[in-house]
Amino acid sequence: AQSVSQHNHHVILSEAASLELGCNYSYGGTVNLFWYVQYPGQHLQLLLKYFSGDPLVKGIKGFEAEFIKSKFSFNLRKPSVQWSDTAEYFCAVEPGSARQLTFGSGTQLTVLP
Amino acid sequence: EAGVAQSPRYKIIEKRQSVAFWCNPISGHATLYWYQQILGQGPKLLIQFQNNGVVDDSQLPKDRFSAERLKGVDSTLKIQPAKLEDSAVYLCASSLAGASTDTQYFGPGTRLTVL
Numbered sequence: 100a101q102s103v104s105q106h107n108h109h110v111i112l113s114e115a116a117s118l119e120l121g122c123n124y125s126y127g128g129t130v131n132l133f134w135y136v137q138y139p140g141q142h143l144q145l146l147l148k149y150f151s152g153d154p155l156v157k158g159i160k161g162f163e164a165e166f167i168k169s170k171f172s173f174n175l176r177k178p179s180v181q182w183s184d185t186a187e188y189f190c191a192v193e194p195g196s197a198r199q200l201t202f203g204s205g206t207q208l209t210v211l212p
Numbered sequence: 213e214a215g216v217a218q219s220p221r222y223k224i225i226e227k228r229q230s231v232a233f234w235c236n237p238i239s240g241h242a243t244l245y246w247y248q249q250i251l252g253q254g255p256k257l258l259i260q261f262q263n264n265g266v267v268d269d270s271q272l273p274k275d276r277f278s279a280e281r282l283k284g285v286d287s288t289l290k291i292q293p294a295k296l297e298d299s300a301v302y303l304c305a306s307s308l309a310g311a312s313t314d315t316q317y318f319g320p321g322t323r324l325t326v327l
Contacts, residue, residue, distance in 0.1 A: 131312050142215065143255070143303070143318040150313060189254050198310050199268060202254030
């Protein structure tokens with residue numbers, strides 16, 4: 100079975116700082132990769148996803164993620180965070196052959212104004 | 213477009229009691245998912261329906277949890293009897309057809325506290 104690790108449980112940044120959240124997964128086959136975000140008081144929503152092709156994927160609100168197959172990683176990045184990016188971020192993986200999402204434990208991002 | 217609806221939003225019960233949660237997916241979405249999210253963890257898939265059939269219930273504790281989607285639209289998840297460790301947020305999600313390219317849309321969740 101696949102598993103997902105998010106090593107940063109809580110990240111605190113000032114506005115305009117750059118962001119990188121780590122995500123590593125364990126699964127030997129083809130995978131689909133996702134980042135979900137949950138803003139305070141809101142539902143989980145999809146930030147970006149990778150299925151195939153260009154390993155650098157761009158999502159909403161200026162976020163991007165890079166799939167590095169050799170490192171089993173799918174790190175999330177944003178060059179300049181805003182206060183409104185304060186949220187919990189979840190990385191998720193599913194085997195390419197089955198629709199079974201496995202989520203990481205999440206990273207709480209706090210952006211100070 | 214209306215989102216995924218869930219009720220109730222909050223529920224407090226005592227251990228060994230029964231509880232049921234309701235989910236109404238986005239109109240036209242064939243696939244429905246129930247997740248359990250324990251505090252400090254990511255969501256864990258409990259069961260997946262495709263229309264009114266079960267696709268995956270491998271992580272559903274079947275001795276106490278049950279779920280149904282009789283008409284292929286809304287769904288209920290039941291816990292009977294509840295244990296302390298069932299305290300969690302129960303999330304419902306839906307997607308158009310269940311293909312890996314389909315986005316899962318999540319509801320607001322039901323926060324269950326078992327005393």
